[in-house]
Amino acid sequence: MECWKCHEINHLYYVESTFYSACNARILPEEALWQSNSMKFRPEIVELARHFIENRKDLDLKLGQIKSRYSHTVEDSYTSFGCFKCDSIFGDWYVMDAEMDMLYAPKELTHQGEIHLKQIIEIPIRHWCFPDNRQFCEQLHRKE
Ligand SMILES: [Zn+2]
Numbered sequence: 001m002e003c004w005k006c007h008e009i010n011h012l013y014y015v016e017s018t019f020y021s022a023c024n025a026r027i028l029p030e031e032a033l034w035q036s037n038s039m040k041f042r043p044e045i046v047e048l049a050r051h052f053i054e055n056r057k058d059l060d061l062k063l064g065q066i067k068s069r070y071s072h073t074v075e076d077s078y079t080s081f082g083c084f085k086c087d088s089i090f091g092d093w094y095v096m097d098a099e100m101d102m103l104y105a106p107k108e109l110t111h112q113g114e115i116h117l118k119q120i121i122e123i124p125i126r127h128w129c130f131p132d133n134r135q136f137c138e139q140l141h142r143k144e
């Protein structure tokens, strides 16, 4: 994404969500949409992205800080991507728009990683709970 202010090219990312329940049942993207927008700013995901950038210095990826910035458009602050050079906010709307374009474009760069969410998220999804050597979802629930 080109910075609207200083015109530097920045690299953003988005999460093509594949999530698994405690028992390892695949959670379909439609089911995971409940908050996929904020998903990319979860500390575990940001960590994964930073780690990738660190390990692939050859790609020369420019990812600015991810933090709360004030947006004059919505007159409020929210967690956002920003320019690595001038720290200008990349508004949610523009980022979403770019994401939508990417959804249907050939992927130039993808990275698959695994994270463990530190916070337990509960969503009711019908599935055969077959944990194999993992945990029954119900057990996890009771452990809390
Ligand atoms: Zn900039």
Ligand SMILES: [Zn+2]
Binding pocket: 021, 022, 023, 024, 025, 127, 128, 129, 130, 136, 137, 138
């Ligand atoms: Zn289960």
